[in-house]
Amino acid sequence: MATLVPTRRKTPADTRITAKILDKIKRLISTGAVAPGEKFPPERELAKEFGVNRASLRQALKVLEIMGVLTQRVGDGTYLSASAESTLKEPLDFLVLLDDLSHHELMETRMIVEPELAARAAQRATAEDLIGLRKAIVAMEHCRTNQERLDADLAFHECIFRASGNRICHLLFRVIHRNLLTSMSQLSTRVKLDRPLAFHKQIYAAIQERNSEEARRRMLDHLADAKLLLTSTTK
Numbered sequence: 001m002a003t004l005v006p007t008r009r010k011t012p013a014d015t016r017i018t019a020k021i022l023d024k025i026k027r028l029i030s031t032g033a034v035a036p037g038e039k040f041p042p043e044r045e046l047a048k049e050f051g052v053n054r055a056s057l058r059q060a061l062k063v064l065e066i067m068g069v070l071t072q073r074v075g076d077g078t079y080l081s082a083s084a085e086s087t088l089k090e091p092l093d094f095l096v097l098l099d100d101l102s103h104h105e106l107m108e109t110r111m112i113v114e115p116e117l118a119a120r121a122a123q124r125a126t127a128e129d130l131i132g133l134r135k136a137i138v139a140m141e142h143c144r145t146n147q148e149r150l151d152a153d154l155a156f157h158e159c160i161f162r163a164s165g166n167r168i169c170h171l172l173f174r175v176i177h178r179n180l181l182t183s184m185s186q187l188s189t190r191v192k193l194d195r196p197l198a199f200h201k202q203i204y205a206a207i208q209e210r211n212s213e214e215a216r217r218r219m220l221d222h223l224a225d226a227k228l229l230l231t232s233t234t235k
Helices: 012-030 043-050 054-067 093-098 103-124 127-141 146-163 167-179 181-190 194-208 212-233
Strands: 070-073 077-080
Touching: 012 043, 012 054, 043 054, 054 070, 103 146, 103 167, 103 194, 103 212, 127 146, 127 194, 146 167, 146 194, 194 212
Parallel strands: none
Antiparallel strands: 070 077
């Protein structure tokens, strides 16, 4: 059985360094040193300019990528997104905190938040939201690789967060699910496709029928099952 490798817990000093780097990058963007669509200087140059190590810099870049401020292109570099300026008007403190939570804490948060958001999605989902949910289900049905399966899984849950109409929760989704990617990837190789797919179809049906209570219950069942599987990988 696969075992998750525990990561080193960040210290208050680590968090302060990350916040410091975020502030410096934010200043670079606000002063126009890097414009939307432009490529950032290489990590080596940025680390030297900021007086930090590259590991700390990468951690800060991850936070900004989660927010949609930056786009990482494999083999090419880091680019500033078009929406960066408006996004950076929001506080970054809670993202620094969330970037250091354990898998247990993240799953617990999902079980508190996502059932209620599924219920709200049943009330608020637009025709476009329903199409997005259906597309994610179809994508999961036809996936050929583990990565495609994981992408479809994440797309389904993100559609629900978006359909709930709460922008803060939508941003929260991106932080939580990125931190769970490793464990989700391990689980997806060990669990038959029809297991999460069945849950997704039940949740979708409840949202489509505007049945908030059913959507809430089905999502809670889905996450309880995922939590049980996640726990089994750490034993």
